[in-house]
Amino acid sequence: xxxxxxxxxxxxxxxxxxxxxxxxxxxxxxxxxxxxxxxxxxxxxxxxxxxxxxxxxxxxxxxxxxxxxxxxxxxxxxxxxxxxxxxxxxxxxxxxxxxxxxxxxxxxxxxxxxxxxxxxxxxxxxxxxxxxxxxxxxxxxxxxxxxxxxxxxxxxxxxxxxxxxxxxxxxxxxxxxxxxxxxxxxxxxxxxxxxxxxxxxxxxxxxxxxxxxxxxxxxxxxxxxxxxxxxxxxxxxxxxxxxxxxxxxxxxxxxxxxxxxxxxxxxxxxxxxxxxxxxxxxxxxxxxxxxxxxxxxxxxxxxxxxxxxxxxxxxxxxxxxxxxxxxxxxxxxxxxxxxxxxxxxxxxxxxxxxxxxxxxxxxxxxxxxxxxxxxxxxxxxxxxxxxxxxxxxxxxxxxxxxxxxxxxxxxxxxxxxxxxxxxxxxxxxxxxxxxxxxxxxxxxxxxxxxxxxxxxxxxxxxxxxxxxxxxxxxxxxxxxxxxxxxxxxxxxxxxxxxxxxxxxxxxxxxxxxxxxxxxxxxxxxxxxxxxxxxxxxxxxxxxxxxxxxxxxxxxxxxxxxxxxxxxxxxxxxxxxxxxxxxxxxxxxxxxxxxxxxxxxxxxxxxxxxxxxxxxxxxxxxxxxxxxxxxxxxxxxxxxxxxxxxxxxxxxxxxxxxxxxxxxxxxxxxxxxxxxxxxxxxxxxxxxxxxxxxxxxxxxxxxxxxxxxxxxxxxxxxxxxxxxxxxxxxxxxxxxxxxxxxxxxxxxxxxxxxxxxxxxxxxxxxxxxxxxxxxxxxxxxxxxxxxxxxxxxxxxxxxxxxxxxxxxxxxxxxxxxxxx
Numbered sequence: 077x078x079x080x081x082x083x084x085x086x087x088x089x090x091x092x093x094x095x096x097x098x099x100x101x102x103x104x105x106x107x108x109x110x111x112x113x114x115x116x117x118x119x120x121x122x123x124x125x126x127x128x129x130x131x132x133x134x135x136x137x138x139x140x141x142x143x144x145x146x147x148x149x150x151x152x153x154x155x156x157x158x159x160x161x162x163x164x165x166x167x168x169x170x171x172x173x174x175x176x177x178x179x180x181x182x183x184x185x186x187x188x189x190x191x192x193x194x195x196x197x198x199x200x201x202x203x204x205x206x207x208x209x210x211x212x213x214x215x216x217x218x219x220x221x222x223x224x225x226x227x228x229x230x231x232x233x234x235x236x237x238x239x240x241x242x243x244x245x246x247x248x249x250x251x252x253x254x255x256x257x258x259x260x261x262x263x264x265x266x267x268x269x270x271x272x273x274x275x276x277x278x279x280x281x282x283x284x285x286x287x288x289x290x291x292x293x294x295x296x297x298x299x300x301x302x303x304x305x306x307x308x309x310x311x312x313x314x315x316x317x318x319x320x321x322x323x324x325x326x327x328x329x330x331x332x333x334x335x336x337x338x339x340x341x342x343x344x345x346x347x348x349x350x351x352x353x354x355x356x357x358x359x360x361x362x363x364x365x366x367x368x369x370x371x372x373x374x375x376x377x378x379x380x381x382x383x384x385x386x387x388x389x390x391x392x393x394x395x396x397x398x399x400x401x402x403x404x405x406x407x408x409x410x411x412x413x414x415x416x417x418x419x420x421x422x423x424x425x426x427x428x429x430x431x432x433x434x435x436x437x438x439x440x441x442x443x444x445x446x447x448x449x450x451x452x453x454x455x456x457x458x459x460x461x462x463x464x465x466x467x468x469x470x471x472x473x474x475x476x477x478x479x480x481x482x483x484x485x486x487x488x489x490x491x492x493x494x495x496x497x498x499x500x501x502x503x504x505x506x507x508x509x510x511x512x513x514x515x516x517x518x519x520x521x522x523x524x525x526x527x528x529x530x531x532x533x534x535x536x537x538x539x540x541x542x543x544x545x546x547x548x549x550x551x552x553x554x555x556x557x558x559x560x561x562x563x564x565x566x567x568x569x570x571x572x573x574x575x576x577x578x579x580x581x582x583x584x585x586x587x588x589x590x591x592x593x594x595x596x597x598x599x600x601x602x603x604x605x606x607x608x609x610x611x612x613x614x615x616x617x618x619x620x621x622x623x624x625x626x627x628x629x630x631x632x633x634x635x636x637x638x639x640x641x642x643x644x645x646x647x648x649x650x651x652x653x654x655x656x657x658x659x660x661x662x663x664x665x666x667x668x669x670x671x672x673x674x675x676x677x678x679x680x681x682x683x684x685x686x687x688x689x690x691x692x693x694x695x696x697x698x699x700x701x702x703x704x705x706x707x708x709x710x711x712x713x714x715x716x717x718x719x720x721x722x723x724x725x726x727x728x729x730x731x732x733x734x735x736x737x738x739x740x741x742x743x744x745x746x747x748x749x750x751x752x753x754x755x756x757x758x759x760x761x762x763x764x765x766x767x768x769x770x771x772x773x774x775x776x777x778x779x780x781x782x783x784x785x786x787x788x789x790x791x792x793x794x795x796x797x798x799x800x801x802x803x804x805x806x807x808x809x810x811x812x813x814x815x816x817x818x819x820x821x822x823x824x825x826x827x828x829x830x831x832x833x834x835x836x837x838x839x840x841x842x843x844x845x846x847x848x849x850x851x852x853x854x855x856x857x858x859x860x861x862x863x864x865x866x867x868x869x870x871x872x873x874x875x876x877x878x879x880x881x882x883x884x885x886x887x888x889x890x891x892x893x894x895x
Contacts, residue, residue, distance in 0.1 A: 095191030095209040104205035111204040111220050111270040121171065128167045136308070136350065140343050144740070147336055168363075188219045191264065208267045216258045221274045222265035224250045229261030229462045231439050243440055245464070260439035260463065291380035292387060293358055293708050296772035297351070304349055304719065311349065311723060314730035316342040322735040345729075345736055348722030348743050354715035357752075358708055361759040365700045372696055373687040381683035383708075384667035385694070386701030386767045388650040390642050391572055392635075392661070395583035395590050397654035397671050398691060399597055400559040406444040407518055407558045412506055412551040422525045424480030425552050427451060429523065431472055432486045437462045441519060441557055442470070442486065458529060461543055467491065471546070473529045483546050485524040486555075492524050493551065506551050517592020518556040524549040559593065564692035566598040571695045575766070580625055580642075582607075582635050582661075587628025594626050601626050607634050617641040635661035652691075653678060669694070699764065705771070706763040711755035712775040713782070713827045718751055718820070720783020721790070728791060735805070737794055737812040745859050746813060749845045750820035754838050758827070761834065778890040782826070782883050786819040789879035796871040806862035810850075811872040813861065817846050818876035819883065826887030 096104075104110065187198045191209040201219045204210070210222055212230065224230065224246050231243040234256040243259045246252060252265050254274040319338035320326045329335040362383070366376035376382055393399060430451030432442045442463065455478050463470035469487020474480045485492055489510040493503035510520045526548040569579055579599065583590045587604030594601050604626035611617050618641040630638070635651075639661050642649045651658070651665035654674035662668030663681040670682035672689035679685050686693050729736050738746075768774075793815050797808040821843060828835040849855050850863070864872060 094194040096205070096207060097193055100207075101192060101203075101205055104207065105203075109206040109270060111202055111267075111274075124167055124171055129163045134163060136305070137347070140347055144340065144343060147339065189213070189216065204267060204270060206267055206270055210265050210267060211262075212252075212258050212265060213262045214258050214260055218252050218254050218256050218258070218265075220254050220267045220271075221269035222252050222267045224248050224252060225264045225266055227261060227263030229437050229439070229464055230258065230263040231260040232256045233259045233440070260443075261437060291383060292769070292771055293383055293705065294380050296775075297354060297358060297712075299772065300351065300716065300719070301355075304351075307723065308346060308349060311726050311730070312342055312346050315345040315726045315736060316730075318730035318733045319736060321733040340740060342736070343740060345722065345726040347740060348738070349719055349726065351712075351715035351719050354712055357711055357715075357755045357759050360756065361704045361708055364760055365704050369684075369693075369697060369700055372693055373690070374693050374697055375685040375687055376683070377685065378683055381667060382697075383701045383704045384683060385650055385669075385697045386705050387648045387769075388577060388667060388698075390578045390580060390647045390649045392580045392582055392639060392642075392649060392651045392665070394653045394658055395581055395585060395593055396559070397673055398562075398652050399565045399581070399593055400561050403560050404441055404444050404519065404557050405560045406448050407556040410509070410513065410554040410556060412509070412522070412554055422480075422482065422527075422552055424474070424478070424482070425484075425523060425525070427455075427478075427480040428472065428474075428484040428525075429486075429555075431457060431480070432470065432484075435460070435462075435470070435472075438470075439463050441521065444557055445555075463487075467543075469545070475529055481529070482525055482527040483529055484552075485545065485549060486521055487524075489520060489522040489551075489554070492522050492545065492549065506554075510554060513554065513556050515588055515592070517589045517596065518558050521555045521557070523552045523555060525552045526550065561593065561596055562691050564690060566596075568692045568694055569597055569599060572698075575698065578625075580621065580627070580638075582627050582630045582638060584630055585628055587626060590628045591626045599625065604628050607631070610634060610638075612637075614641045614644055618645040621645075632658070632660055636664050639664045702765065702767060703761075703763045704759075705767055706765040707759045707761060709771050709775055710763075710827050711751075711758050712771075713779045714751040714755055714820075714823060716775055716779035717783040717786065717823050718747065720780050721786040721816075722783075724784060724787035725790060728787070729794075734794065734798075737790060737809055738816075739809070739860060742809065742813050742859050742861070745849055746817050746820065749842050749849065750817055750824055753845075754824050754828075754842050757838050758835070774890075774894055777893070778826070778886060781886050782823050785879050785882045785886070786816060786823075789815050789819050789875040792875045793868075793872050797868060800867065803865065803868050804862065806860060807864040807868060810861045811864040811868045814850065814864075814869075815872045815876045815879070818873075819879035821846070822880040822883040826883055826890075829887065829891070 188201050188204050189211045190197055190199055190204060191211055196211050204220050208220075209225065210219070212218065218232070226248055227246055230246040232246055232252060233243055234253060246263065251268075254269075316338065319342055320329045320335065323329045323334040323338055324332070326335075329338055362380060365382035369376055369382070426449050429445050430449035432438060433445030433447075433449055434451045435442065455474070457472040458475050459473045461467075461469075461471040467487070468491040469485055471483065471485045473483045489507055493506050506522065510522070513520045526546055528546065528548060530546055572579060581590055581594055581599075587606050591601055591604035594604075603624075605620065605624040605628070607627045607630040610620060610627075614637070617637060621638060621642055622645075627638070635658065639649050639651055643664075643666070649665045650667040650669060651661050652669040652671065653659075653662055654671040658670075658674075659678045659681050662670065662678060667684065668682040669684045669686065670679045671691075672685070672687050674682070674685070684697060725737070728734075790812050793811050794808065797803050797811065803811075821839065824842065825831075825839050828839060849859065850861060856862070863869075
């Protein structure tokens with residue numbers, strides 16, 4: 077991911093003391109060395125329109141729609157509204173997600189502090205140029221890659237880039253990365269890379285490629301549409317020929333104008349073959365699921381992601397920002413365990429800790445002491461040694477009559493009491509106790525004390541790094557700190573465990589620390605694994621992932637490789653994260669989930685964003701996905717059975733040279749009553765069934781035989797009408813409509829099992845709608861229905877009764893097979 081070197085304009089050796097001049101800034105900006113060109117965080121409107129409108133499905137339906145309009149048969153073109161609604165739902169949902177995402181800033185810092193013309197100025201992030209001198213203070217975000225010129229206890233949090241939650245000390249000459257945050261101290265840094273050349277931009281360049289969610293529902297529907305597309309042309313050709321022959325042959329049909337009626341019949345056969353409403357109902361179910369999740373502050377960036385989490389069997393999570401809140405809190409005070417010092421715990425230790433917590437130059441760990449220990453602002457220390465990441469300790473001296481009179485040192489135990497052998501047995505005991513606390517995932521500091529206040533042994537603020545520890549120090553107490561665990565983490569992980577979803581923790585921190593956090597949130601883990609020793613072979617990597625659940629020191633590339641290895645082993649993987657370091661893994665995962673604190677680039681590649689950062693939202697996402705999958709499987713039987721009998725009727729009537737028994741508008745009415753309207757309600761009803769793979773196979777195993785039964789029933793009515801003779805074409809069509817509708821209602825009743833009051837009400841309402849369709853004059857006139865004579869009506873009801881019985885038996889056998 078390297079970038080080509082860009083020649084710098086003259087003046088790059090500008091002294092750090094004054095920074096760049098206005099002319100030098102202008103020169104670099106014109107040379108393209110500014111920090112502009114914000115990242116694109118989502119798909120463009122054109123890409124959204126193309127993905128939802130310019131599809132093969134819409135092409136077929138749109139072509140048929142335009143053909144009927146050209147023939148003046150607009151009443152037979154009602155199906156076009158389904159295609160239009162389907163495209164509109166997809167566009168609106170994705171565009172809403174795009175607008176919300178585009179409002180997110182590329183960098184959290186709206187302004188940058190730079191030294192120019194000898195004075196500090198606030199400028200826009202995009203206006204920072206190469207060689208600018210950035211002035212960094214605690215709380216600032218680094219806006220471009222830079223190198224430290226000078227520092228005063230400077231520490232940076234680089235977890236958003238590397239996953240390492242420990243603050244990193246920075247000295248003169250140290251590199252700092254864009255996107256990291258200053259947690260302690262202050263300093264100046266010269267910019268060495270801007271815009272696309274920065275570390276964060278290079279890391280996310282690959283992640284910005286767009287890819288679709290791997291949706292089983294969508295893949296299955298597209299597979300069916302591909303099958304139908306291949307079959308459509310020959311079937312339509314057979315139907316069209318049958319229609320023409322039924323009207324006296326091609327020549328006579330064209331001379332008499334009967335070809336238009338034949339074309340309408342052929343279009344009706346073609347549209348009937350396409351599971352038009354299945355695509356629409358899937359989009360509706362996804363959109364409604366997305367709307368429900370939006371009320372829970374879960375942003376769904378792609379409709380199909382609603383079902384994704386329901387299929388997941390491995391959940392990979394980052395520690396920082398997911399299990400923990402990404403901040404350190406004070407834990408407890410512990411006995412040092414030292415013996416033989418002859419000293420009691422000094423009386424002023426609480427006041428001393430209060431000062432370390434209130435010190436304006438304190439690092440993030442020391443600042444955690446402020447809420448627990450008070451400090452009198454009026455009692456300033458006589459001298460201090462600011463914290464340094466090189467020393468890993470800070471110190472303060474107080475003179476009498478201050479309650480904390482004496483010298484206090486706060487720092488890492490191994491730096492304050494190195495312990496070098498038998499002569500330092502007490503220090504070794506302190507270090508052993510410290511290591512035991514650290515093995516529990518706790519960060520440990522020691523507070524040391526000596527009553528002496530050296531006249532020149534401690535240095536004032538801003539002095540040299542060349543300072544030694546004061547002599548005669550004794551350990552007063554051990555202090556432990558821990559990362560703030562999210563209160564919802566344990567309950568959420570327990571839920572996934574109960575649902576059979578395996579959890580893997582992938583963190584940039586030390587594996588021992590991560591293991592301790594994992595145990596704190598209820599995971600039963602023996603030991604973590606140091607990712608620096610991970611195998612590179614995908615098969616061996618998958619085996620390691622099958623053995624261990626907690627991994628530390630994981631790099632961004634390793635996270636992606638681990639996701640790919642799990643997928644290669646046949647697992648469906650979800651990945652959560654919040655840092656740029658998580659972006660590549662989130663992109664490759666089947667479902668990427670970003671927290672609210674995530675970097676914008678990470679949010680751009682995620683499928684779901686937890687806008688309020690609540691990890692406990694995920695069970696609701698899982699439940700919504702399960703409802704979508706189970707209900708779409710339920711209604712897919714309705715649509716696929718229709719496709720089956722449409723193909724069967726088209727081939728049979730075309731081969732026998734019979735006139736097609738339905739007009740497109742009549743099929744629109746029967747589809748609405750037996751499939752479209754009830755499918756809408758069924759798709760949105762509660763359904764908690766666990767995900768089972770094989771959605772399409774199960775649906776077809778019921779839909780195909782049910783469709784064959786319906787085909788046979790309609791053929792029986794048509795054969796009776798032709799054998800007896802004397803019936804009008806309108807009455808024969810009406811008898812076919814009645815037979816088809818009753819048989820299709822039996823399919824609806826079958827997929828509604830287990831029958832509840834609400835589902836039974838839906839079936840009953842559709843039956844009532846059929847009665848109205850057959851009896852209300854306005855409807856019968858519009859749909860060209862004519863009540864059949866008694867013999868034909870009896871034949872229709874008999875065929876329908878046989879079809880209803882056969883469908884109910886098929887449904888019972890299907891339930892037993894897939895129980």
